[in-house]
Amino acid sequence: MTPKMQILFEQLPDLLGGHLTLAVPAIFMGVLISVPLGILCVKSARIRGPVMSLVSLVQTIPSIALLAIMVALLGGTIGYWPAFIALLIYSILPIIRNTIVGLESVDPAMREAAKAVGMRPVQQLLWVELPLALPVILAGIRTATVWVVGIATLSTPVGAPSLGNYIFSGLQLRDWQRVIFGCVATMTLSLVLDQLIAVIEKSIQARHRVSLVLASCALAGLVGIGLAPGFMAEDAAGFSNLLGSREGVAESLEPEESPLTLDGQVIRIGAKGFTEQFILAEALRERIRKVGGTPEVLTNMGSTIVFDALAKDTIDIYIDYTGTLWSTVFKEANPIGRVSMRADVAGRLFNDFGIVLLGPLGFENTYALVTQRKTAFRYGLSEIGDLTPVAKDLRIGGDPEFFGRPEWQRVRQLYALDDITEVGMDSTFMYQAVADGQVDVAAGFSTDGRIDAFDLTVLGDPKQAFPPYDAVVLLSPRAAKNQNLVHAIEPLLNRVSVTAMRAANRLVDEDGESPRESARQLLAD
Amino acid sequence: MDVPAIELVALTKQFRNTKKPAVDSVNLSVSQGEVLAIVGGSGSGKTTTLKMINRLIEPSSGLIRVMGEDVTNRDPVILRRSIGYAFQGVGLFPHMTVGQNVSVTLRLLGQDTECVSKRVDELLAMVELPAEEYRDRLPTELSGGQQQRVGFARALASQPRAILMDEPFGALDPITRDALQQEFRSLQKKLQVSVVLVTHDMSEAVLLSDRVAVMHEGQVAQVGSPHELLTKPVNDYVAQLIDTPRRHSDFIESLMREAPIEGTS
Numbered sequence: 001m002t003p004k005m006q007i008l009f010e011q012l013p014d015l016l017g018g019h020l021t022l023a024v025p026a027i028f029m030g031v032l033i034s035v036p037l038g039i040l041c042v043k044s045a046r047i048r049g050p051v052m053s054l055v056s057l058v059q060t061i062p063s064i065a066l067l068a069i070m071v072a073l074l075g076g077t078i079g080y081w082p083a084f085i086a087l088l089i090y091s092i093l094p095i096i097r098n099t100i101v102g103l104e105s106v107d108p109a110m111r112e113a114a115k116a117v118g119m120r121p122v123q124q125l126l127w128v129e130l131p132l133a134l135p136v137i138l139a140g141i142r143t144a145t146v147w148v149v150g151i152a153t154l155s156t157p158v159g160a161p162s163l164g165n166y167i168f169s170g171l172q173l174r175d176w177q178r179v180i181f182g183c184v185a186t187m188t189l190s191l192v193l194d195q196l197i198a199v200i201e202k203s204i205q206a207r208h209r210v211s212l213v214l215a216s217c218a219l220a221g222l223v224g225i226g227l228a229p230g231f232m233a234e235d236a237a238g239f240s241n242l243l244g245s246r247e248g249v250a251e252s253l254e255p256e257e258s259p260l261t262l263d264g265q266v267i268r269i270g271a272k273g274f275t276e277q278f279i280l281a282e283a284l285r286e287r288i289r290k291v292g293g294t295p296e297v298l299t300n301m302g303s304t305i306v307f308d309a310l311a312k313d314t315i316d317i318y319i320d321y322t323g324t325l326w327s328t329v330f331k332e333a334n335p336i337g338r339v340s341m342r343a344d345v346a347g348r349l350f351n352d353f354g355i356v357l358l359g360p361l362g363f364e365n366t367y368a369l370v371t372q373r374k375t376a377f378r379y380g381l382s383e384i385g386d387l388t389p390v391a392k393d394l395r396i397g398g399d400p401e402f403f404g405r406p407e408w409q410r411v412r413q414l415y416a417l418d419d420i421t422e423v424g425m426d427s428t429f430m431y432q433a434v435a436d437g438q439v440d441v442a443a444g445f446s447t448d449g450r451i452d453a454f455d456l457t458v459l460g461d462p463k464q465a466f467p468p469y470d471a472v473v474l475l476s477p478r479a480a481k482n483q484n485l486v487h488a489i490e491p492l493l494n495r496v497s498v499t500a501m502r503a504a505n506r507l508v509d510e511d512g513e514s515p516r517e518s519a520r521q522l523l524a525d
Numbered sequence: 526m527d528v529p530a531i532e533l534v535a536l537t538k539q540f541r542n543t544k545k546p547a548v549d550s551v552n553l554s555v556s557q558g559e560v561l562a563i564v565g566g567s568g569s570g571k572t573t574t575l576k577m578i579n580r581l582i583e584p585s586s587g588l589i590r591v592m593g594e595d596v597t598n599r600d601p602v603i604l605r606r607s608i609g610y611a612f613q614g615v616g617l618f619p620h621m622t623v624g625q626n627v628s629v630t631l632r633l634l635g636q637d638t639e640c641v642s643k644r645v646d647e648l649l650a651m652v653e654l655p656a657e658e659y660r661d662r663l664p665t666e667l668s669g670g671q672q673q674r675v676g677f678a679r680a681l682a683s684q685p686r687a688i689l690m691d692e693p694f695g696a697l698d699p700i701t702r703d704a705l706q707q708e709f710r711s712l713q714k715k716l717q718v719s720v721v722l723v724t725h726d727m728s729e730a731v732l733l734s735d736r737v738a739v740m741h742e743g744q745v746a747q748v749g750s751p752h753e754l755l756t757k758p759v760n761d762y763v764a765q766l767i768d769t770p771r772r773h774s775d776f777i778e779s780l781m782r783e784a785p786i787e788g789t790s
């Protein structure tokens with residue numbers, strides 16, 4: 001086995017455990033809720049209409065949105081519960097639907113026979129109707145199982161570890177082995193659970209007690225496996241991290257630096273779902289670990305989810321960008337200068353949320369127009385304004401979404417770039433496209449490692465048409481009062497230049513280094 | 526004399542959305558230990574009449590007494606447990622074994638398992654299905670005749686004073702039917718249970734019952750012993766119905782006379 005595969009397998013118990021503790025109880029609760037509800041729907045036409053409309057409507061909400069909505073409905077709580085509730089909701093429709101179909105397909109003669117031998121309505125249901133509907137109901141439970149196991153991979157961005165961690169981090173790191181590993185693990189789990197239910201169904205039909213007991217035990221065993229190392233055992237264990245193991249506890253016992261100012265305190269670090277965030281989270285982890293804290297890293301969190309979690313003290317610290325906060329949290333349309341934006345955002349974060357903006361890391365991750373050195377030389381390009389006279393001869397590549405954003409409208413207007421030809425493409429390919437000369441300019445990100453990897457030049461933005469996206473350290477209201485934590489993090493402020501960040505990103509994205517190793521090198525600089 | 530086992534007085538059922546009542550002012554009574562056959566064409570109201578007796582269908586008007594007691598005063602579930610019912614098309618529960626099917630009413634009555642198990646063996650022996658071999662089989666693993674035997678055993682399980690049977694021999698082949706009919710009659714005589722037997726086959730009615738009620742368009746055209754129907758039919762319809770078994774037996778008799786079977790003379 002390659003070392004890479006070994007890392008993937010090492011994470012499997014935690015992630016599989018997280019996945020099982022989410023999916024199996026969700027399906028179990030789904031059965032407990034949906035079967036009685038289905039029975040009620042069959043018995044009363046009055047509730048059937050509203051229940052079915054509501055359930056079908058909820059089902060049409062995209063799963064990732066439903067997960068985010070759950071976080072909001074639970075007042076910003078992240079982790080197990082929003083994911084669990086969303087999965088529970090998803091399990092309901094197929095089970096209710098099949099319960100209704102199953103009960104309605106019971107031969108009316110059987111219902112009458114049950115009545116004629118002297119059964120009361122409840123006995124008719126329990127002794128005759130439900131047993132006869134059982135195969136159809138179980139088929140519904142199997143459908144729900146396959147759905148829920150699949151959708152559970154999406155609970156990673158709301159902070160509940162699952163097999164989705166492989167997929168999300170793999171996509172970000174462009175590590176296809178990781179992505180495929182996650183997919184195969186999820187599919188295998190789904191098949192195993194499905195087959196277990198099939199065995200239970202067959203043994204009920206064949207009145208085979210032994211295999212019924214065995215299959216039920218296997219199912220219970222799987223839940224047990226999930227419960228043991230997973231969320232339930234220890235709250236913090238749910239925050240198993242992306243790329244490292246949960247060795248924080250062990251390492252904090254033998255710190256390299258004294259004094260032990262954090263004294264084993266658990267500090268929860270949040271991160272969004274892209275390489276730079278993974279690296280910075282590892283950098284924060286390293287700092288906290290060195291002063292004796294017990295860092296827990298929670299990666300792949302959704303952008304608003306990580307902010308809400310910080311405001312609620314669910315996590316203690318993460319890195320965000322001023323331009324993002326400016327537009328998404330404070331809903332401001334027009335950008336202002338870099339320093340004034342940082343000051344403004346800091347004030348409002350504290351006033352509105354009690355969040356403390358500790359300070360900037362030193363670099364901006366903003367939009368950047370990049371081009372080949374050759375092209376820059378030919379047209380004499382050093383800043384965006386130099387594109388203006390030759391705009392009608394040039395092609396610019398970028399994410400289709402970018403060309404619809406107000407930032408691009410501002411750039412086009414301020415630098416008079418109306419004549420340039422826009423070529424929409426996935427952002428994964430645009431650096432390659434500009435390096436190959438398929439487009440002349442690409443709208444990339446200033447810290448992307450591929451700028452260096454493809455030896456591209458960044459065009460200056462003297463008119464500040466792109467808003468500033470200053471990377472800043474944010475502390476939750478509670479964490480901000482922790483002076484020892486503040487001291488631990490302060491050495492990072494104003495330490496990371498844009499070129500250093502770009503190099504760190506490149507190390508992971510292009511050279512396949514781990515974010516942790518990249519963070520170590522970043523801190524060593 | 527004893528009270529009649531079952532008594533119907535001016536019993537009427539008018540279904541919604543239909544012009545004529547399905548059952549129209551029917552008066553019938555079944556003495557204890559008697560077999561009353563209800564004969565009539567399809568749609569004449571036989572099944573509806575039968576189902577009103579154990580309140581599977583509620584009457585529109587009229588009166589039903591079982592062992593002298595008005596059934597409208599009784600809990601219909603308790604009533605049904607005290608009257609056996611054998612279905613048109615058997616109606617065994619496919620997910621229950623033979624033993625579970627037979628014992629279902631006993632279990633509903635809350636009898637203890639040992640008692641129930643003994644009674645099941647007894648009932649299966651009564652309908653000539655050895656318990657060791659049949660009790661744990663599923664209905665689908667039985668022939669049509671065996672299924673109907675299980676149906677009888679189920680109807681007789683709680684030692685009811687009366688049982689209702691809706692075309693119980695309808696779906697069987699002639700040989701099985703004949704054998705089962707004979708067994709039914711001897712069992713009925715032995716147990717002295719009152720029976721209402723619905724059939725569209727006059728021959729069956731004549732063979733198995735003490736009295737026959739002919740139903741036509743929801744009404745009882747005539748009630749009487751087979752002899753009375755044969756000798757004094759009240760109208761052409763009854764005469765025509767009762768003529769069928771007579772013609773059959775006349776024909777067979779003539780065959781016997783004209784062409785003696787070789788080797789018998």
Ligand SMILES: Nc1ncnc2c1ncn2[C@@H]1O[C@H](COP(=O)(O)OP(=O)(O)O)[C@@H](O)[C@H]1O
Nearest residue numbers: 540543547565566567568569570571572573574
């Ligand atoms: N549930 C019902 N609703 C309306 N009409 C019914 C219903 N059940 C039976 N009928 C009608 O009542 C009449 C008598 O039916 P039934 O008692 O089943 O006849 P039989 O058993 O003699 O064939 C038929 O015309 C039938 O269509």
Ligand SMILES: [Mg+2]
Nearest residue numbers: 571572573613
């Ligand atoms: Mg009928």
